[in-house]
Amino acid sequence: MSNYATLTREQLAALVPELLLVGQMIDRSGMAWCISEFGREEMLQIAIEEWAAASPIYTRRMQAALAYEPAEPGKGDIVTIFKGLQLDIGAPPQFLDFRFTVDDPWHGGFSLPFCGALADVEGMGDAYVKGMCHTIEDPTFDATAVATNPKAQVRPVHRPPRVPAGRVPVCSWTVIIDESYPDAVGIPALAVNERSRAATLELEPIDATDEGVSDYRGPLLADLDFAAFSHSALVRIADEVCLQMALLDRAFVLALKARADTEQLLRLRRKQLTGFAGIAAMRVARALDLPATPEGALELLRLHPMLNPAAYVRTRGEAGTLAVSPGPAHEDAAWVSLIGPDWAVPLAAAVRELDPHFDVTVTGADDEWVARVVVRDEETKETDEVAVTKISLGAGFAFEKRRSLPLLVNG
Structure with missing residues (x-):
């Protein structure tokens, strides 16, 4: 049974957007250390490989879980692509505030x-903005779309650096599916990640009753309401979002292995996990109003995405x-294997x-252990890793209540 099944429906509705965020x-917990280790340009390539080797897998998983997958594989439409973005850790609701239009x-x-990711880098200068909004976005938007239809192309109308300064919307993109377009092709690491236990893991089906x-x-x-x-x-959505994170981390490791020696790989993975563990715990604990007691701390660990699904x-x-x-997570050498x-x-x-x-004290073996909370x-x-990650606007971001209205096709 899922660890999240013990939560109420109301608690889960608050938790799911938190998990997406x-x-x-x-990325905030990992890429800062990649810059210091390999330089900014290499960090950008690591980010591209990370998202491109993970997002097509988890996009298809969510389509199947919520029954909006294309009737014919690879023949999905614009609406299918946009639904996937709404349930993607690469586009957390409101923090990356996607506003969609559908012509046909x-x-x-x-x-x-509004784009929280842009807010995190805009003050660092145009080089960092172009790195994220041009170098990373061009290949990774298409990589996400390829999960639905390889004939889809995502292209900018305008994007940062913002001209004039403060321009709103911060960016605008077209999405077109055309049979004349060449097929988008996944990167080699995608095929490796598709063979992981995270990619093929079966979860409990949703009870339609x-x-x-x-x-x-x-x-x-x-x-989405x-x-x-x-x-x-x-x-099921919460479990799938945790698998998205596991798949993204596996892709991160694959990108690092092409550049790092054994010592570097372990050090960077530990830094990434530590920063992520802190910021995820902060937001999950706040969303669920967990008590500041040893029992509350154990509940926080039980629900933490690094130890789920x-x-x-x-x-x-x-x-x-x-x-x-x-x-299965140990077989994938996932986060838990580091602990x-x-x-x-x-x-x-x-x-x-x-x-x-x-x-926390831990006793036992490397892959079979018992954790106790002590005071x-x-x-x-x-830690420095948590402090660096909390620099992101995502640390204090607050979701607002919105009405869930259907979007009509133009014309």
């Missing part, structure tokens, strides 16, 4: 009146502890978001 923060099944576009919406058939909505989904659907990372609660045993008796920093970084006096007399200083 913290998935975006994986093969022509459409989107603009962003559960109260609420069980799929995303029908019209494209301007904004997660509260409209059933409890069963929200559990339950079908991927095998965990169980036992007498005030959280136990981990070998499972053990010799290194439990991410677990500690997570629980300290509830109380800086909290710490220290002295507060522990926040």
